[in-house]
Amino acid sequence: MLDAPYVSVKLLFAILAFITGLCVGSFLNVCIYRIPREISIIFPPSECPNCRKKIKVTDLIPVISYMILRGKCRKCKNPISILYPVVELITGLLWLLAFLKFGFTFETVAAIFLITLLIPVAFIDLEFMIIPNGLVITGLIGGTGVFLFHALYRPVIFFDLPLWYAPLIGMISASGILFIFALVTYFIYKNDGGMGMGDVKIFLPIGLILGARLALLSLFISFMIAGVLSAILLILKKLNRKSAIPFGPFIVIATILIIFTGPDLMFIY
Ligand SMILES: [Zn+2]
Structure with a gap:
């Protein structure tokens, strides 16, 4: 039987894996958009593909920002693809599953x-x-x-x-x-x-x-x-x-x- 401290450490790391996965998923969105268009994945920072306005850091929270903004750009109200939160969720869940399956x-x-x-x-x-x-x-x-x-x-x-x-x-x-x-x-x-x-x-x-x-x-x-x-x-x-x-x-x-x-x-x- 696993003792309680181990269970809580594992739970903590599972949550960490999920959140890190979500954030990495957010970066993967940048890669998916930019790599085939031959734009640098580092620079410029995230911008709306429609109005080219820089996106505020507080609007870059994985999944949550998409829901708060109701899937639209804050500036130009152009719809943001549902694929963005989907990619973030897929990445977060797969990171979580990988950690749950293979552990430390x-x-x-x-x-x-x-x-x-x-x-x-x-x-x-x-x-x-x-x-x-x-x-x-x-x-x-x-x-x-x-x-x-x-x-x-x-x-x-x-x-x-x-x-x-x-x-x-x-x-x-x-x-x-x-x-x-x-x-x-x-x-x-x-x-x-x-x-x-x-x-x-x-x-x-x-x-x-x-x-x-x-x-x-x-x-x-x-x-x-x-x-x-x-x-x-x-x-x-x-x-x-x-x-x-x-x-x-x-x-x-x-x-x-x-x-x-x-x-x-x-x-x-
Ligand atoms: Zn825009």
Whole structure:
């Protein structure tokens, strides 16, 4: 049984994880808006995309400011996208879940890093059909850190293969398979509408952090979700065979699912 002081420390850190996640989500909104538009994510400070007025610090409180302002800019009353508080809440909740699942371990750091990287990947790919190289490089830097820590200290980590080089196999095999798949779809459809190189590249950090088994499982699950959804959209005639749907969001959903279920999901099949 856990003693009371431990429970309250864990509760305190859980609240802290949630609040920090909300604030990081607020920064991710800036990334989602600016990275594909090639604007610096540091400067200028947050401004309304419509009237370009600088947003006051007190109007930048995650979720709460959106509710107080009723989803409108304080100056020009232009509506603010509901995606802003949604991204903040998703980030806050996933940070909280990661802490509740992994507690005071290295997995929490690795999980939170990967989740935080993948949220802008999903939203940017959904709108712009690209996965920016900046995010891939950020992922590779963090992924290398996780890989080195794993290789040196072998923490009990969710990728659960004890081999130090398992993450390297994961990185090469998952992105390699997707690269071959991208080449095949390119030659069949003769356009870029199929698999993009961004999808191939984002599996480099995913493989590095999840390791071989989980990265391949994540690839498999993303194909399944994409397949089922495309079939439904085709049946509903919301989609024709020529229309391109971004694959990135499926990779993100599958990978986040895998982070929380781990290899357990594998046993279902
Ligand atoms: Zn405005």
